[in-house]
Amino acid sequence: QSALTQPRSVSGSPGQSVTISCTGTSSDVGFYDYVSWYQQYPDKAPKLIVYDVSKRPSGVPDRFSGSKSGNTASLIISGLQAEDEADYFCCSYAGGDYYLFGTGTIVTVL
């Protein structure tokens, strides 16, 4: 089982929107609606920002939204802010009682 594929980096200016893709297969992302997204600052633990494809935990700004089409899930950050500069990882339940994480995406605010 290979890691889910994410772009190495994305960037945008403050106020713009960026989209991070997360591509898997019909056995994981494409089959289960159990995709989650995590934000990670340097030397910090990850933080859950989206779960079950498009749900947000309490306290997460609605600038963060998730969606899925086929074998690809997406995280959209709208109204990009300087504090959004971080690493982002997707994760999908893959059946067989295990989970796959994505390769990670660096978001840069220009």
Add this chain to the structure above:
Amino acid sequence: QVQLQQWGAGLLKPSETLSLTCGVYGGSLSNHYWSWVRQPPGKGLEWIGEVNDRGHTKYNPSLKSRVTISGDTSKNHLSLKLNSVTDADTAVYYCARNGGFSVADWGQGTLVTVSS
């Protein structure tokens, strides 16, 4: 919100056994699944496995032969053991509480370095 505090040896030699413990504070092991996730320096996250309060475990197939995850409800502790470590096991190891099919709460992480 539950707090997760980890501890364990941070430097190992090849072939030794990695052993980490995670204390759960402000909550109970009951009625939850608990995971261990690792992150090699500068790289992505890897799910190691999980355990529930009844001791039922699930493991990443790539690590299954070497890993044991357990929970002690009397102490509210989780533990991770990974035997026969190599350089490739050098990583920050996180314990975490699952929320459904996601990882909701994370420990502070413990860097484990494998070096001869």
